[in-house]
Amino acid sequence: MNPLIRFIPAFLVRYFASPYVAGDSLQKAMAVVEKLHRERGLLSTLDLLAEDIRTDAQAQQNLDTYLRMVEAAARLPAAMRPTLSLKPSSYTTQPFQHGGDAAGSREAMRTIAQAAAAKGVALTIDMESRHWTDFTLDVLREFCGQGMTHVGTVLQTRLHRTEADLDKLPKGLRVRLVIGIYREPGEVALTEKPAMKDRMLAYAEKLLRAGHYVEFASHDDAYVRRFVEQVVPKVGVGKDRFEVQMLYGVPRERFLADLRRQGIAARLYVPFALGWDMAIQYLRRRLDEYPAMVWLVTKNMFSRK
Numbered sequence: 001m002n003p004l005i006r007f008i009p010a011f012l013v014r015y016f017a018s019p020y021v022a023g024d025s026l027q028k029a030m031a032v033v034e035k036l037h038r039e040r041g042l043l044s045t046l047d048l049l050a051e052d053i054r055t056d057a058q059a060q061q062n063l064d065t066y067l068r069m070v071e072a073a074a075r076l077p078a079a080m081r082p083t084l085s086l087k088p089s090s091y092t093t094q095p096f097q098h099g100g101d102a103a104g105s106r107e108a109m110r111t112i113a114q115a116a117a118a119k120g121v122a123l124t125i126d127m128e129s130r131h132w133t134d135f136t137l138d139v140l141r142e143f144c145g146q147g148m149t150h151v152g153t154v155l156q157t158r159l160h161r162t163e164a165d166l167d168k169l170p171k172g173l174r175v176r177l178v179i180g181i182y183r184e185p186g187e188v189a190l191t192e193k194p195a196m197k198d199r200m201l202a203y204a205e206k207l208l209r210a211g212h213y214v215e216f217a218s219h220d221d222a223y224v225r226r227f228v229e230q231v232v233p234k235v236g237v238g239k240d241r242f243e244v245q246m247l248y249g250v251p252r253e254r255f256l257a258d259l260r261r262q263g264i265a266a267r268l269y270v271p272f273a274l275g276w277d278m279a280i281q282y283l284r285r286r287l288d289e290y291p292a293m294v295w296l297v298t299k300n301m302f303s304r305k
Ligand SMILES: Cc1cc2nc3c(=O)[nH]c(=O)nc-3n(C[C@H](O)[C@H](O)[C@H](O)COP(=O)(O)OP(=O)(O)OC[C@H]3O[C@@H](n4cnc5c(N)ncnc54)[C@H](O)[C@@H]3O)c2cc1C
Pocket: 125, 126, 127, 128, 154, 156, 176, 178, 179, 180, 181, 182, 193, 217, 218, 219, 220, 221, 245, 246, 247, 250, 251, 268, 269, 293, 296, 297, 300
């Protein structure tokens, strides 16, 4: 990790993090989910900040918390029920990027997926670094093959492999399309954001034409507009075939309100932690992966659009 980021004092990290984290308990996160829907008509996808775990006890705690999240989500009426986003690395002490085999991850996700199916709660398997792509898509195909059609996933347009992955998806999938937050080497990925975003438009069109549900996840207003105003009408699908997603805390109030006025579904990614320690670790890692965030956060404190 960049030493500058490692040595930012925790109180400062927390200061930067607070707008992006819905709280330090499931109860607080659920209150945010309800408020977003009641006051702004926004949907949520709820995420526990729980990557980079070190012990089996942590893996078990993450599994138990996701089962509690399923119960909490299911208690809300269907119209405002959050989906759950989960990361395969949250349930294993053997991550692929350190040469491991992700032992326990598939089984934990299956337990959560089965509980969620029983309660009518949709799941999205987040996409982590390139070391996880094959595993994640394999788990997804296995679950969909077993009729678990409430499970969707994420594709990262920066990866060159994604174009081929698009053709191998289970039918009628819910796909979140992102540029990808993990820094990947030039041999396997694009390194320029505009090219990644151009791919978002092209891949969104391809996904819609293939009959998938597209979750267009970006804060770049211009690209979101091009998706909504050009790609969607070109393919000729209705508003029931896509939604726009952004991260909780990124200031896009007016833009999201405008989408809602047009009857377009918009969903925020709402992370919470079990204690600020976890949130601070997460934000440090995110800052390291994406140092521009320091400047974005600072800039956004002064301009809310
Ligand atoms: C709902 C959602 C789920 C995601 N899930 C995944 C995933 O599973 N795997 C994965 O690899 N990536 C995921 N991402 C991250 C994604 O890949 C991008 O890294 C992220 O969205 C930034 O790209 P952008 O398209 O918003 O464009 P950018 O050019 O990065 O951002 C556009 C503008 O938005 C503002 N902005 C963007 N990010 C922030 C921020 N954090 N704080 C303040 N302002 C900001 C800035 O003003 C910036 O100029 C997700 C993103 C979203 C919105």
